[in-house]
Amino acid sequence: MKAIIIGGGLGGLSTAVTLAKHGVDVKLFEKNDHFGGKMMPVEADGYHFDFGPNTITMPEVFKEVVRTGGLDPAQELPFVKLDTHTRNQFKDGTLVDFSTGRDVMKEQLSRLDPVAYKKYDSFLLEIERLFHLSERFFLHRTFSGWKDYLSPSLARSMTQVRPLQSMDRFFKKYFSNPHILQALNRYSTYVGSSPYKTPATFAMIAHLELNDGVYYVRGGNTKIAEAFVKAAENQGAALHTNARVTRIITRGKKATGVELENGEIEEADHVIVNGDLLKAVPELLAGEPRTHLSNQKIDSFDPSISAFVIMAGLDKKLNHLHHHHVIFSKDYQKEFKELKAGLYAEEPTIYIGTSSKTDPGLSPEGDNCFILVNAPPADNQTIEAEGYKELIYNQLADAGIPLRQHLRFEYMIGPKDIENKFGAYKGSLYGPSANNRMQAFMRPFNKSQDLNGLYFCGGSTHPGGGSPMVVLSGQNVANEILGRIIHIE
Numbered sequence: 458m459k460a461i462i463i464g465g466g467l468g469g470l471s472t473a474v475t476l477a478k479h480g481v482d483v484k485l486f487e488k489n490d491h492f493g494g495k496m497m498p499v500e501a502d503g504y505h506f507d508f509g510p511n512t513i514t515m516p517e518v519f520k521e522v523v524r525t526g527g528l529d530p531a532q533e534l535p536f537v538k539l540d541t542h543t544r545n546q547f548k549d550g551t552l553v554d555f556s557t558g559r560d561v562m563k564e565q566l567s568r569l570d571p572v573a574y575k576k577y578d579s580f581l582l583e584i585e586r587l588f589h590l591s592e593r594f595f596l597h598r599t600f601s602g603w604k605d606y607l608s609p610s611l612a613r614s615m616t617q618v619r620p621l622q623s624m625d626r627f628f629k630k631y632f633s634n635p636h637i638l639q640a641l642n643r644y645s646t647y648v649g650s651s652p653y654k655t656p657a658t659f660a661m662i663a664h665l666e667l668n669d670g671v672y673y674v675r676g677g678n679t680k681i682a683e684a685f686v687k688a689a690e691n692q693g694a695a696l697h698t699n700a701r702v703t704r705i706i707t708r709g710k711k712a713t714g715v716e717l718e719n720g721e722i723e724e725a726d727h728v729i730v731n732g733d734l735l736k737a738v739p740e741l742l743a744g745e746p747r748t749h750l751s752n753q754k755i756d757s758f759d760p761s762i763s764a765f766v767i768m769a770g771l772d773k774k775l776n777h778l779h780h781h782h783v784i785f786s787k788d789y790q791k792e793f794k795e796l797k798a799g800l801y802a803e804e805p806t807i808y809i810g811t812s813s814k815t816d817p818g819l820s821p822e823g824d825n826c827f828i829l830v831n832a833p834p835a836d837n838q839t840i841e842a843e844g845y846k847e848l849i850y851n852q853l854a855d856a857g858i859p860l861r862q863h864l865r866f867e868y869m870i871g872p873k874d875i876e877n878k879f880g881a882y883k884g885s886l887y888g889p890s891a892n893n894r895m896q897a898f899m900r901p902f903n904k905s906q907d908l909n910g911l912y913f914c915g916g917s918t919h920p921g922g923g924s925p926m927v928v929l930s931g932q933n934v935a936n937e938i939l940g941r942i943i944h945i946e
Contacts, residue, residue, distance in 0.1 A: 460483050461723055465486075465487030472729055483693070488702070503770070514662075528684065533687065538557075539673060545636070546782065553637055559581070569637060580632075584663045584668065587657075591661055599936075599937045623654060625638070643806070650897075651890075677819060701717065705745075707908060710907075715728060728911050736882040761886055762831045764872070765849075765872070768867070771823035771864065773824070774824050778858060780815050783806065784852065788804070797892075809828050811825060828849065832871065889917060903918050915931075
């Protein structure tokens with residue numbers, strides 16, 4: 458059996474490892490000069506930056522891929538658990554540190570939200586329940602068509618994961634302090650969406666950070682992609698960088714191979730697209746009839762948010778900056794309304810990831826600040842990048858974080874760059890948003906309904922965005938091809 462994978466992100470690499478492990482002849486083609494997709498290293502002037510993701514959860518998902526590749530996860534992926542992992546900072550000077558330490562959280566709640574202090578244990582149990590239901594019935598299966606949603610067990614579980622309640626309303630059942638609510642609502646951005654519209658099901662993200670843990674890989678999170686490459690090659694997969702696929706070759710109603718930019722033809726029994734299928738499908742199947750994923754259908758999707766990123770290398774280490782540090786806006790609802798309207802927020806919430814706080818060797822001379830602000834999808838809107846950068850620096854200075862005066866290195870990436878570099882539909886980070894229940898739970902299928910032998914993995918398909926989900930999507934597709942998917946009924 459031969460399989461071709463288009464795209465060497467985490468989903469494509471995990472597909473390659475699993476297929477190659479079971480004897481499939483695997484060739485993977487990546488258009489960029491690095492593997493890992495958005496998990497891209499940036500090295501410059503003595504600084505190392507992970508473009509993304511910066512917050513790692515569910516480490517066992519990554520370890521399993523490395524293990525499948527015949528390698529030792531403990532050696533390849535030296536995970537470090539960050540017990541108190543995220544500082545949340547607010548305009549009035551309030552600080553809330555998120556932690557897996559229950560005592561740490563409850564001490565803060567006793568001061569800031571006494572009612573939530575009493576409810577916190579039941580809150581942790583509920584978000585754990587949401588996660589385990591999703592994990593059992595939703596995360597480890599593929600969806601090839603509407604009939605796959607007719608599973609009785611899946612239907613029962615769907616009714617139990619709060620699909621009709623928004624994330625914001627769910628959190629308000631347990632918390633009343635506006636700052637804590639805002640910090641929890643930020644979890645909706647992990648799927649590129651608004652907390653006022655995202656189903657409460659996704660509050661399971663809070664379980665991953667407050668029960669299970671936030672992790673970092675020593676040497677940079679991009680070590681995950683490096684380990685996946687090593688695992689795939691160890692199992693015999695052939696991986697190629699700087700190899701752009703220009704079209705999927707079809708014969709009748711079947712995908713039979715690909716054509717590369719250099720004109721070479723590669724044939725296969727199965728073709729897997731690891732990338733944003735909303736952008737990849739029209740480009741790779743131009744002229745092919747696509748009844749189930751037409752351009753009109755694609756245009757109907759609400760894309761997830763994008764990002765405006767500054768990678769800033771400083772000439773010193775700022776002691777009050779944490780590994781994960783968030784400076785919140787005054788008005789979160791206004792911020793998401795602006796993003797939905799296609800506007801950059803006048804007062805954005807700012808995330809700063811400084812991995813050198815945990816791993817000083819990554820930038821020995823000063824902090825390596827990865828600064829991310831939510832941005833609207835790239836859809837004809839324009840922003841004067843230098844002006845918006847200065848607005849961000851001004852906000853940080855007002856918050857007591859004077860980055861501008863300590864800059865030694867600076868590199869910016871915006872929505873259009875993300876669209877062009879990573880093939881992301883309108884520069885969105887997570888494919889379709891979760892701003893409505895249809896998109897949240899019924900994402901584009903893992904298997905083409907128009908062509909046999911064509912599959913999809915990555916953040917734009919099931920089970921969704923975020924690096925662990927992307928890895929699972931690759932494994933799920935591989936197991937579907939191998940006939941190893943077992944649906945729990």
